[in-house]
Amino acid sequence: MRWALKLMGQGISYAPRTAIKFQVLSDFIAEWTEVQMPPVVVDQEYWTMYFDGSLMKKGAGAGLVFVSPLGICMRYMVRIHFPSSNNVAEYEALVNDLCIAIKLGIRRPDVQGDSQLVIDQVMKESSYHNAQMVAYCREVHQLEDKFDSLELNHIPRRLNEAADTLVKAASGRELMPTGIFANDQYKP
Numbered sequence: 001m002r003w004a005l006k007l008m009g010q011g012i013s014y015a016p017r018t019a020i021k022f023q024v025l026s027d028f029i030a031e032w033t034e035v036q037m038p039p040v041v042v043d044q045e046y047w048t049m050y051f052d053g054s055l056m057k058k059g060a061g062a063g064l065v066f067v068s069p070l071g072i073c074m075r076y077m078v079r080i081h082f083p084s085s086n087n088v089a090e091y092e093a094l095v096n097d098l099c100i101a102i103k104l105g106i107r108r109p110d111v112q113g114d115s116q117l118v119i120d121q122v123m124k125e126s127s128y129h130n131a132q133m134v135a136y137c138r139e140v141h142q143l144e145d146k147f148d149s150l151e152l153n154h155i156p157r158r159l160n161e162a163a164d165t166l167v168k169a170a171s172g173r174e175l176m177p178t179g180i181f182a183n184d185q186y187k188p
């Protein structure tokens with residue numbers, strides 16, 4: 001206002017600068033900072049993964065459940081279309097579990113299953129009964145090298161209900177429920 005009064009007699013007009021409202025400035029900074037900042041990386045520590053395999057009259061199958069560190073749950077079922085035993089179905093569930101984890105980029109899985117035999121054989125606490133079990137165990141050990149760390153734990157069947165429900169649907173050849181990834185496997 002002072003400048004406007006002093007310059008009025010000189011024939012010069014003074015136009016004061018319009019102020020930028022602080023909200024507009026903060027909105028601009030927030031909008032452009034979000035675009036230019038790298039996305040926040042979610043810590044990929046310890047996914048909990050459940051597996052179960054089963055052989056029924058209609059066929060064999062595997063049920064897999066992945067729980068992310070943020071609590072997001074993904075469910076898979078695998079229908080096995082080759083001759084197998086219950087132990088083969090359990091190993092197929094574990095191998096498929098690990099393969100999917102690798103594809104998802106999981107580096108630290110906590111794998112849990114209710115097959116004491118499979119877990120003991122993988123952890124080298126039990127002997128192998130045939131060449132097929134040896135081959136499956138070798139496959140698990142080769143996949144193990146692709147992780148930063150791998151935990152394999154035996155849990156009671158009652159704590160593996162989600163994977164158990166999926167394996168019953170897969171081996172019973174039931175219709176696939178919505179929201180579940182499914183795969184048909186024709187060779188070991």
